[in-house]
Amino acid sequence: xxxxYKLALRNIFRNTRRTIxxxxxxxxxxxxxxxxxAVTSGMIKVMVESVTKTISGEAQIHKKGFRENLxxxxxxxxxxxxxxxxxxxxxxxxxSPRVIAAGMISSSYNVSSGAVYGVDGEQEATVSKLKEAIxxxxxxxxxxxxxxxxxxxxxxxxxxxxxxxVITLAEAxxxxxxxxxxxxxxxxxxxxxxxxxxxVFVNIxxxxxxxxxxxxxxxxxxxxxxxxxxxxDTQAVLSELNQGDIEALDWRSLFPExxxxxxxxxxxxxxxxxxxxxxxxxxxxxxxxxxxxERIYEFGVAKAIGTKPRQLLQLILFEGFLIALISCxxxxxxxxxxxxxxxxxxxxxxxFEFAGVALSNAIPTVLSINQFTHFPIYVILLTxxxxxxxxxxxxxxxxxxxxxxxx
Numbered sequence: 174x175x176x177x178y179k180l181a182l183r184n185i186f187r188n189t190r191r192t193i194x195x196x197x198x199x200x201x202x203x204x205x206x207x208x209x210x211a212v213t214s215g216m217i218k219v220m221v222e223s224v225t226k227t228i229s230g231e232a233q234i235h236k237k238g239f240r241e242n243l244x245x246x247x248x249x250x251x252x253x254x255x256x257x258x259x260x261x262x263x264x265x266x267x268x269s270p271r272v273i274a275a276g277m278i279s280s281s282y283n284v285s286s287g288a289v290y291g292v293d294g295e296q297e298a299t300v301s302k303l304k305e306a307i308x309x310x311x312x313x314x315x316x317x318x319x320x321x322x323x324x325x326x327x328x329x330x331x332x333x334x335x336x337x338x339v340i341t342l343a344e345a346x347x348x349x350x351x352x353x354x355x356x357x358x359x360x361x362x363x364x365x366x367x368x369x370x371x372x373v374f375v376n377i378x379x380x381x382x383x384x385x386x387x388x389x390x391x392x393x394x395x396x397x398x399x400x401x402x403x404x405x406d407t408q409a410v411l412s413e414l415n416q417g418d419i420e421a422l423d424w425r426s427l428f429p430e431x432x433x434x435x436x437x438x439x440x441x442x443x444x445x446x447x448x449x450x451x452x453x454x455x456x457x458x459x460x461x462x463x464x465x466x467e468r469i470y471e472f473g474v475a476k477a478i479g480t481k482p483r484q485l486l487q488l489i490l491f492e493g494f495l496i497a498l499i500s501c502x503x504x505x506x507x508x509x510x511x512x513x514x515x516x517x518x519x520x521x522x523x524x525f526e527f528a529g530v531a532l533s534n535a536i537p538t539v540l541s542i543n544q545f546t547h548f549p550i551y552v553i554l555l556t557x558x559x560x561x562x563x564x565x566x567x568x569x570x571x572x573x574x575x576x577x578x579x580x
Contacts, residue, residue, distance in 0.1 A: 184468070184488075184492055185464075185492050185495055185496055187464070187467075188463075191460055191463065191464070192460075192496065194456075195456055195460045195496055195500070196496060196499050196500045196503055198452075198453050198457075198500075199453045199456070199496070199497065199501075199552060199556060200499075200500040200501070200502075200503035201504065201507065202449040202450055202452070202453040202504070202552075203500065203503075203504025203505070203548060203549065203552050204503075204504045204505075204507035204508035204511065205449055205508070206442070206446045206449055206508070206544075206548055207505070207508030207509065207544045207545070207548060208508050208511050208512055208515075208538070209442060209445050209446075210442050210541075210544055211508075211515070211516070211538035211539055211540050211541075211544065212520065212536070213441065213442060214538070214539035215515075215520075215536050215539045217431075217434065217435060218539055219536055219537075220431055220434065221424065221431060223365070224424060224427075224428050224431065225396075225424050226301070226302055227301060227302050227363055227365065227368065228301050228302075228303070228363075228372075228394075229301075229394065229424065229427060229428075230269070230394030230395055230424075231395065231396050231397055231423065231424050232394070232395050232397070232410075232411055232422060232423045232427075233392055233394050233395070233422055233427060234249070234414055234419065234420070234422075235247070235249070235391065235392050235419070235420055235422075236248060236249060236391075236418055236420075237418050237419070237420045239391060239392070240427075243273060243275050243288065243391075245275075245342075245343060245345045245384060245391070246345050246346055247391070248272075248386050248389040248390065248391050249389055249390050249391065249392075249393070250389050252270055252388065252389050252390040252393065253388060255393060255414065255419075256268065256270060256393065258413075258414070259395060262410060263398075264397055264398060265396070265397060265398075266299075266395075266396040266398045267296070267299035267300050267396045268296070268299075268300065268394065268395040268396070269292060269293060269296040269299065269300045269393065269394050269395075270292075270293065270296070270390035270392070270393050271290055271291060271292050271297075271377070271390055271391060271392045271393070271394060272289075272290070272291030272292075272377055272380035272381055272384060272386065272390055272391055273288060273289070273291070273391045273392055274288070274289050274291075274342045274380070274383075274384050274391075275287075275288055276289050276342040276343070277340070277341040278322075278326070278330065278338055278339075278373055279330075279338065279339045279341065280331060280332045280338055280339075281336075281337075282330060282331040282332070283330045283331060285326055285329055285330060286371075287370075287371045287372060288371055288372050288373075289340055289373055289374075289375060289380065290374045290375070290380075291374075291375055291376065291378075291379065291380020291381060292313070292374055292375075292376075293376075293377050294313035294314065294315075294376070297313075297374075298312070300394050300395065300396050303321070303361060303374060306361040306362055306363045307321070307359045307361050308324065308360055308361065309324075309334060309359065309360035310334045310357070310358050310360055311358055311359050313359070313374065313376060314358075315376070316358070316376065317376050317378065317379040317382075318354065318379070319356065319358040319359075319375065320338055320340075320355035320356065320358065320375050321357075321358065321359045321360070321361055321374040321375075322338070322357055322359075322360055322361070322373050323360070323361055323362065323363075323368065323370060323371075323372060323373070324362045324369060325369045325370045326370055326371070326373070327357070327360050332357060333357065333360075334357055334358070334360070335356060335357060336357050337354060337355070337356055337357075338354075338356070338357060338373075339354055339355075340352065340353050340355060340375070340383070342384055343384070344385045345384050345385055345386045347385070351383050351384065351385070352383075353379065353382075353383045361374075377390075397410065408423065411423055446548075446551070450551075450552070453555070453556075453559075454556075454558070455559075457493065457496070457556055457559040458559050458560075458562060458563060461489065461492070461493065461559075461560055461563035461564070462563050462566070464492075465489070465563055465566065465567045469570065472485060472567055472570045473571075473572045474572070476570060476571075476572040477572040482568035483568070485564075485567050485570075486564045486565065486567070486568040488567075489560060489563060489567050489568075490557060490560055490564050492560070493556055493557055493559070493560030494553065494556070494557060494560075496556065497552060497553040497557065498553070500552065500556070501549040504549070505545055509540070509545065512538050512540045512544075513540065515537065515538040516537050516538045516540055517537075518535065519535025519536055519537045519538075520535055520536045520537075520538065521535045
């Protein structure tokens with residue numbers, strides 16, 4: 174075995190230039206696969222966090238049918254009971270009840286339609302980024318007349334901090350119009366047009382009073398314990414809440430387009446990896462055949478003095494294995510370094526929309542142990558597979574023909 178190792182090591186460095194080119198081809202393919210998977214994982218993480226941590230939460234509880242058209246009559250009469258159940262569940266990190274109603278927002282200068290969210294300021298801060306999004310003024314306190322408004326809507330209504338706004342909503346069950354006067358206490362900016370242009374936030378008790386639903390809520394948003402929401406099994410919690418006319422939906426059901434992206438991401442990595450390593454395999458086959466043809470006289474002599482075909486097969490395969498190991502070390506170093514750099518600094522892709530989610534700033538890569546264990550194993554197996562054909566060719570060399578070809 175030691176002799177085979179020494180011979181293989183000597184042989185792969187006979188033509189150093191060719192070996193380096195082969196190692197670079199395989200190594201850069203591995204590095205590209207690691208980086209592609211890291212970028213895809215990072216983009217998915219940013220997308221999921223954008224929709225779950227901004228406003229929506231990782232799951233929501235409603236009356237069935239409420240999400241389709243925000244029907245104000247479909248409210249959770251037993252909201253306090255559900256909240257008690259969530260508070261006692263160790264799997265739930267935080268939750269926030271909400272009153273949601275479509276209405277008219279009016280200033281002295283203009284009018285806009287939008288969705289009015291009644292929230293508990295303290296609880297809402299635990300499930301969304303509303304408090305972090307405040308760019309002017311202050312966050313909600315206990316005052317019933319405070320309102321938070323998005324910067325684009327504030328510009329449309331030509332108002333600022335301290336200005337008055339009239340909210341017109343329909344009362345639940347009766348449909349009668351109800352109005353309330355608020356004073357702008359804060360301006361928020363999420364950087365997502367859908368939220369900034371269409372939402373306002375008021376105290377939940379005041380919202381309940383305006384729409385006349387007592388202590389009920391239209392929605393309860395919640396977060397779960399765990400750092401990677403994409404890997405959390407939320408169904409175990411939500412299945413206990415899905416009873417009667419109540420529906421509890423996780424982010425996968427709330428945002429099916431992102432779920433589709435998740436399902437496609439693994440498939441796309443396989444496609445990209447297959448293309449990369451098909452090219453690398455062709456390079457390995459070509460390199461090994463060139464190496465064999467250069468040594469055909471040696472193989473002929475070796476066969477003539479009694480070397481078994483199995484021994485030649487093992488020698489060539491071991492050469493391929495050594496090339497694969499060196500390539501993996503090179504690929505891991507390059508892919509890991511680039512992945513770590515972009516994990517810290519992010520990839521500056523600018524502002525764009527993907528799968529219906531607005532993304533901006535730099536997208537950080539996400540490195541995982543699988544990228545440095547599974548991918549290199551695949552590379553070694555594929556390299557050995559690509560080496561098998563040249564190795565079998567070398568094992569079948571006829572001594573007399575080999576000696577003639579070498580002349």
